[in-house]
Amino acid sequence: MTARTDRLLLANAIMGQFITGVATRIFIVSLPTLASALHTDILAISWALIVYQLAGISLSVVFGRLGDIHGRNWIYGIGFAIMTVSSLACGLAPNAFVLILFRLVQGLGAAMISSATRVLAMEAMPQGSEGRANGYMTMGFHSGLLLGPPLGGLVIDLVSWRWIFFLLVPMGLAGVVLTLMRAQRRTTTAGRALSIDYLGATLLITLTVLLTLLLDRRSAQTLGAGRAGIMALVFAATLVGFLAHERRAVSPVVNLALFRIRMFTFSILSLLLIATTISVLSFLMPFYIQDVLHFSPSFMGLIFLAAPVFTICLATVSGQLTDRIGPRAPASIGVLSTMAAFAIGLFLRVDSHWLLPTIMMALVGVGSGFFNTPNQAAIIGSVPREYRGFATGMVQTVFGISALLGISLGGVLLTLAFRYFSGLADATPSAADPRAFVSAMNVSYLACLVLMLVALGASFMRGGTRIEAASSS
Numbered sequence: 001m002t003a004r005t006d007r008l009l010l011a012n013a014i015m016g017q018f019i020t021g022v023a024t025r026i027f028i029v030s031l032p033t034l035a036s037a038l039h040t041d042i043l044a045i046s047w048a049l050i051v052y053q054l055a056g057i058s059l060s061v062v063f064g065r066l067g068d069i070h071g072r073n074w075i076y077g078i079g080f081a082i083m084t085v086s087s088l089a090c091g092l093a094p095n096a097f098v099l100i101l102f103r104l105v106q107g108l109g110a111a112m113i114s115s116a117t118r119v120l121a122m123e124a125m126p127q128g129s130e131g132r133a134n135g136y137m138t139m140g141f142h143s144g145l146l147l148g149p150p151l152g153g154l155v156i157d158l159v160s161w162r163w164i165f166f167l168l169v170p171m172g173l174a175g176v177v178l179t180l181m182r183a184q185r186r187t188t189t190a191g192r193a194l195s196i197d198y199l200g201a202t203l204l205i206t207l208t209v210l211l212t213l214l215l216d217r218r219s220a221q222t223l224g225a226g227r228a229g230i231m232a233l234v235f236a237a238t239l240v241g242f243l244a245h246e247r248r249a250v251s252p253v254v255n256l257a258l259f260r261i262r263m264f265t266f267s268i269l270s271l272l273l274i275a276t277t278i279s280v281l282s283f284l285m286p287f288y289i290q291d292v293l294h295f296s297p298s299f300m301g302l303i304f305l306a307a308p309v310f311t312i313c314l315a316t317v318s319g320q321l322t323d324r325i326g327p328r329a330p331a332s333i334g335v336l337s338t339m340a341a342f343a344i345g346l347f348l349r350v351d352s353h354w355l356l357p358t359i360m361m362a363l364v365g366v367g368s369g370f371f372n373t374p375n376q377a378a379i380i381g382s383v384p385r386e387y388r389g390f391a392t393g394m395v396q397t398v399f400g401i402s403a404l405l406g407i408s409l410g411g412v413l414l415t416l417a418f419r420y421f422s423g424l425a426d427a428t429p430s431a432a433d434p435r436a437f438v439s440a441m442n443v444s445y446l447a448c449l450v451l452m453l454v455a456l457g458a459s460f461m462r463g464g465t466r467i468e469a470a471s472s473s
Contacts, residue, residue, distance in 0.1 A: 004126060005124060005125050005126065005129075006123075006124040006125075006182075007124075008178065008181060008182050009120055009121075009123065009124035009182050010120075010121055010124040010125065010133075010136065011178060012076075012120065012175065012178035012179055012182055013116075013117045013118070013120040013121040013124060013136070013137065013140075014121070014136055014137070014139075014140040015140075015171070015174060015175050015178060016076065016079075016080070016113045016114070016116070016117040016120075016140075016175060017117050017137050017140035017141040017144065018140045018141070018143055018144045018171070019080075019083065019113070019144065019168065019171045019172065019175060020110050020113055020114055020117075020141065020144065021140070021141040021142065021143065021144020021145045021147075021148065022144040022145075022147060022148045022151070022167075022168065022171070023083070023087075023106065023110060023144075023148075023168055024110075024144070024145065024148065025144070025145050025148025025149050025152070026148040026149070026151060026152035026164050026167075026168075027048070027049065027052070027103075027152070027164065028049070028148075028149070028152075030152055030156055030161050030164050031045055031046065031049070033156050033161045034048070034096075034099070034161055037161055038093075038095055038096045038099065039095075039096075040096040044096055045096055045099075047100050048096070048099050048100045048103040049103075050212075050216060051100055051103050051104040051107060052103045052104070052106060052107035052110070053107070053212065053216075053400060053403075053404070054104070054107065054208075054209055054212050054213075055104055055106075055107025055108045055110070055111050056107050056110055056111045056114065056396060056397075056400050057208045057211075057212050057396075057397055057400035057401060057404075058111075058204070058205045058208035058209050058212070058397075059107075059108065059111040059112075059115075059205065060111045060114055060115050060392075060393040060394075060396035060397050060400075061115075061204060061253065061254065061390060061393035061394055061396075061397050062201045062204060062205065062253060062393070063075055063079075063111055063112050063115035063116075063389075063393060064115035064116070064119075064389035064390045064391070064392050064393025064394070064396075065196075065197075065201075065253045065387075065389060065390045065393065066196065066389070067115060067116050067119070067389035068386050068387060068388065068389040068390055069196065069251070072115070072116040072119060072120065072389055073116075073120075073179060073182070075112050075115065075116060076112065076113060076116040076117075076120065076175075076179055077175075077176060077179035077180065078109075078112060079109045079110070079111070079112025079113040079115075079116075080109070080113060080172050080173075080175035080176045080179060081109070081172070081176050082105060082106075082108055082109030082112065083106060083109035083110060083113065083168065083172040083175070084109075084168070084169055084172030084173055084175075084176065085105075086102045086103075086105040086106035086108075086109055087106060087165045087166070087168035087169050087172060088165070088166065088169050089102040089105070090102045090103060090106060090165040091162040091163070091164075091165035091166045091169075092162070109172075111396070113175070114392070114393075114396045115389060115392055115393045115396065116389065116392065117137055117392070118133070118134060118137050118376060118380055118392045118395065119380065119388045119389055119392050121133040121134065121136055121137050122134070122377075122380065122381065122388070128323060129323055130322065130323065130377040130380070130381040130467050131318070131319035131320060131321065131322025131323040131327070131373060131374060131377050131467075132316065132319040132320060132322075132323055133319070133377070134319055134322075134372075134373045134374075134376045134377040134380070135315045135316040135317075135318060135319025135320070135322075135373045136315075136316065136319070137373075137376070138311065138315035138319075138368075138369070138372045138373045138376070139311075139312050139315040139316060142308045142311045142312050142315070142368075143308075143312055145308050146305065146308040146309065146312065149301065150301075151164075151167070152164050155167065196251070196253075197246075197249045197250075197251055197252050197253045199245060199249075200242065200245055200246055200249055200252055200253040200254065201253045203238060203241060203242040203245060204242060204253055204254060206238055207235065207238050207239060207242055208397065208401075210231055210234060210235040210238065211235060211401065212400075212401070212404060213231060214231055214232060214235065215401070215404035215405055215407075215408045216404050216407075216408075242254075243256070253390075254390070255387060255390070258383055258387060258390075258391075261382050261383060262461070262462065262463045263327075263378050263379075263382040263462045263463055263467070264378070264379055264382045264383055264391070266458045266459070266461045266462040266463070267327070267331075267375050267378040267379045267382070267458075267462050268379060268394065268398060269455075269458045270331070270335070270371075270375060270455045270458040270459045270462070271375055271376075271379070271395070271398050271399075271402070272398050272401075272402055273451050273452065273454055273455035273458065274334075274335065274338060274367075274371060274375075274402075274452070274455050275398065275399055275402030275403065275406070276402040276405045276406045276409065276451065277338070277342070277406065277448040277451050277452055277455075278338065278364060278368070278406065279402055279403045279404075279405065279406020279407060279409075279410070280406045280407075280409055280410035280413070280444060280445075280448050281341070281342070281345070281360070281364065281445070281448065282406070283406060283407045283410040283411075284410050284414060284441050284444060284445075285304075285357060285360070285361075286300060287431065287437075288348065288357065288437075288438065288441060289303060289354075289357055291431035291437075292350055292431050292434050292437060292438060293352070293354065293357075295354060299354075303354065303357055303358045303361055304361055306358055306361040306362040306365055307361045307362070307364045307365035307368065308365060309365060310362055310365030310366045310368075310369055311365045311366075311368040311369040311372070312369070313369065314365075314366060314369025314370060315369050315372070315373050316373075317369070318330040318333075318334070318369055318370045318371075318372075318373040318374055319373045319374075319377070321374070322373060322374040322377055322467070326374075326466050326467065327374035327375065327377055327378040327462065327467060328374075328459065328460065328462055328463075330370050330371075330373070330374045331370065331371050331374040331375045331378070331459050331462075332456060332459045332460060333370045333371075334366075334367045334368065334369070334370030334371025334372070334374075334375075335367065335371060335452060335455050335456045335459050336367075336456065337363050337364075337366045337367035337370060337371075338363065338364055338367030338368075338371070338452060339367075339449060339452045339453075339456070340363050341359075341360040341361075341363035341364045341367065342360075342445045342446075342448050342449040342452060343449065344356060344359060344360050344363070345360060345441070345442065345445035345448075346442050346445055346446055346449070347442075348438060348441065348442065348445075349438060350434045350435055350438050371459075375459075376395055377467055378462060378467055379391050379394065379395055380392055380395070381467035381468075382467060382468070410444060413440075413443065413444040413447055414429045414440050414441065414444050415428070415429055415440075416440075417439065417440035417441075417443040417444060418430075418433075418436055418437060418440035420440075421435070421436040421439045421440055422436040
């Protein structure tokens with residue numbers, strides 16, 4: 001911890017959040033263009049998205065723990081370097097296979113960056129500023145999410161799809177330079193390097209890859225039902241083996257004892273529930289706006305801007321509140337705001353005014369602005385300092401898994417409810433029957449509202465009015 005803010009280190013951490021936010025969203029808008037330019041179909045090119053997600057979900061915790069043991073600055077700097085080189089390689093890709101390969105490498109770099117950003121921000125600011133530090137991180141990431149889609153669309157229209165990757169190169173170089181300017185050696189508190197749990201890391205990566213493939217709809221379609229069943233059994237067996245190994249490991253990659261920390265565990269649970277339900281909303285809402293209300297994609301894009309705008313504006317406010325009164329109150333306000341969005345979703349109809357979904361997205365943005373900053377500060381700040389990298393990796397992994405879980409849950413809920421309201425046992429949800437579709441969407445949002453009640457309870461049960469690092473003993 002520092003006596004005063006290390007502005008250079010804080011700027012470097014914000015840069016890491018910003019570039020990962022841009023890289024996440026700028027690619028999504030280019031999928032149809034990429035499929036056409038590289039002479040492939042949308043399902044094939046979607047693997048460039050899947051492998052990027054896989055790397056982030058499976059490696060964030062591992063890199064976070066490596067940073068705890070060996071120092072996170074070098075991992076952070078290498079992450080920027082990998083992001084820079086892989087972005088250049090993606091832009092030069094001659095075919096879909098090469099693009100998918102280097103998107104995997106790009107995801108590796110993004111995982112290295114994401115595993116350290118929030119910890120570096122907290123280390124850059126004085127003790128007691130955990131909320132403000134995480135507020136800057138939330139603001140940086142959502143700024144990237146906000147700018148990514150319009151920037152990507154503009155670049156594709158004016159220049160070429162290759163420049164959506166080339167644009168990331170100067171950002172990555174800036175991160176490398178900032179890291180080198182602020183580089184410092186780090187020693188462990190015990191005065192010696194701890195051993196790395198290589199087997200535990202391998203099992204954890206295997207678990208998250210299997211879970212991602214099981215939850216991702218595109219992967220499930222590729223694998224088929226039979227293979228998915230076998231993978232589920234392999235996942236269960238690997239999970240049992242992983243938990244047994246981590247209990248015996250001297251320096252486990254996932255220290256199960258950390259889950260005895262009340263603030264850490266309930267903050268993780270509330271994050272999982274909130275992120276999953278928001279993923280459901282984000283998955284279903286575009287079909288409603290475009291196929292039921294018949295608004296254009298560009299107008300829908302404007303509606304979706306409401307969420308990140310409010311999140312960016314409120315992130316630092318909630319951070320200051322967290323430092324003053326603790327994480328429980330601002331995080332719970334965030335949960336209540338998101339619940340209000342789903343409550344409005346219960347009353348959407350086939351002829352609703354466009355203001356209703358806009359208000360929903362605005363409330364989600366308010367909820368994220370109030371919830372993410374204190375919740376992430378609670379997760380990272382409540383564990384012993386030597387496990388903060390692991391906790392940051394957990395945040396990234398939970399976000400990734402929640403996004404996939406939300407899409408899968410939303411698809412299942414919508415399908416079951418649509419079949420009930422349409423009266424067709426094998427029907428596929430479609431806006432061709434708008435009343436059944438909207439009624440099914442209402443039911444899906446009701447289920448999310450129930451999950452949000454659990455999240456609210458978890459937010460209250462996190463305990464404590466201040467964030468304090470637990471003892472490592």
